[in-house]
Amino acid sequence: MSVQSAVLRHTKYRDMTARHKEWVLGYAMLVPAFIFILGLVAYPAAWAIYLAFTDKVIGQTEHFVGFKNFAFIIGWPDFGHMILNTLMLAVVGVGIKAFVGLSMALALNEQFFGRTVVRALLFLPWTVPAFVAGLIWRWMYDDQNGLFNWALLNLGVISQPISWLGDIHWAMPAVMSVVIWKGFPFFAIAYLAGMQAISSEQYEAAEVDGANAWHRFFYITVPSLRHVMLVTVMLSLIWTANTFDIVFIMTRGGPSNATEVFPMLIYDQGIRNGRIGEASAAAMLAVPVFAGLIIILTRYLGDKDEERV
């Protein structure tokens, strides 16, 4: 009986059209990837939505509490601080990264001595692990023994050491400087690659027609880079708003919440305080923003992918 049915199944399989075989193989090869994706992304995401409506605390069973967590989070001053800090870091940080990256790419696209070596050197921060970048800068910003205070004191710019990471006004710019240093080569490489795709003839023709440098920049360079600019800025907004390692290493969100950004708040509330319910609610409130960015990006990168040879 079982042999018979096995033979039958086998014949059925053989009789399927080649097209259907391709379907089966196609899905089968994706099964491992989607087992992980469903188990590690879809399932946790669904669970997080549920947890946001409970009073879950690590080590205890949860009870359904309705919108209580959301009401708490929205009225919680720390949450407001976190939103402002995250916006500040993401918007200002990404803006500066994009500007610095563009100016660097413009310079690197010119003829100069030692170009290949210089290009490789200038892209080094991109290759440095973020936690290493965080450690180096944490050390340079050290109030007693750091390079910056030593240099500024010796140059006579300041007479007292500045507590960069312990001062509520300096802490965010200090963290942002690391994020920018680590991140701008990403923009520079993307823009440089984009510029290399613009033909010299276009510029020459415009020059012959009497367009000045600014005209050429705004009417040829910028439009050609529009797509790559959009994509890099949106990608970087998502990543920068989710900076955890650098913030954790440099300030742990302090002083007095001055650098408490999105993932840091979730960590503090969820893991350190064990308040899973509130942490999940805070994460849920951020979902629409990230989802919007990701949906737009998926469309852009997906379209680009269709063109990719």
Add this chain to the structure above:
Amino acid sequence: MQGVLEAPAQKTSWLGSSRGRTKRIVVYATIVFYLFVVMLPLYWMFRSSISENDQMYGTAIEFFPSKFTLAQFDAAINKWKFGLYLSNSIAVGLVTTVLTTVIATLGAYSLVRLRFPGRAALARSILFVYLIPGGLLFIPLFLIMQRIGLLNSQLALVVSYQSFAIPFCTWMLIGYFKGIPPEMEEAAQIDGASRLQSMRLVLLPMAAPGLVAAAVFTFTLSWNEFLFALVFITSDSFRTLPVGLAGLIRGDIYLWGPMMAGSVLAAIPVMLLYTLANRMLVQGLAAGAVKG
């Protein structure tokens, strides 16, 4: 393919075709400024890793050290468990990379070479999943790891890293496989090879550089990961390098020498791999090989 970094400068840029003096001054000034900004922290890391303690702290700081020592490396390795963190990082990185690359190769082949309903939507969902930030997922993942008893084990990291490594690696390989013309595989199939044989014997050898690059980037994603490693590991003996080194920041004692020595050792392999793989930069970049 020529790398972005080696490509020649453009004959004519927006600044015009002239070789004017002003233009050259502006270009050189910009480059010198950025070189300084980029190299200063790297120099300071290196310099701190080879200095004596008495030239690193307080008023005795020397910008150019007058003495060299390997004592900081010695302390990092023999006193501060650098070797333990390193072997944990390597173990997690290697297992993650092998698992991810196999799964992603199968998935990418399916999405590029096979035709079936829902293919485009599945390809997009891979990209969508890759872009979901870990900050949204680590709380429920923590509870899942706790429930299945993986918390505080390296397996927790290998498993959780698949959440971003598989989508990343698959997306990168999709781009690479698309660049390889299917005619040779089709010829092999006409000669009697099965689909899987044509993939294994024709496509994969041709895609070897792309596979290597995808594996390298996947390894570095795991090597650099901080948040999951911090949350899912509670005992020091399972810590990976990022969290292990960051644990040396202690308020009252100065461990910056060993920490910088450890940083040099942690950064060098990644910096080397990236510089060597820079021909693949654009593909890696499109997939977001490193978050910028």
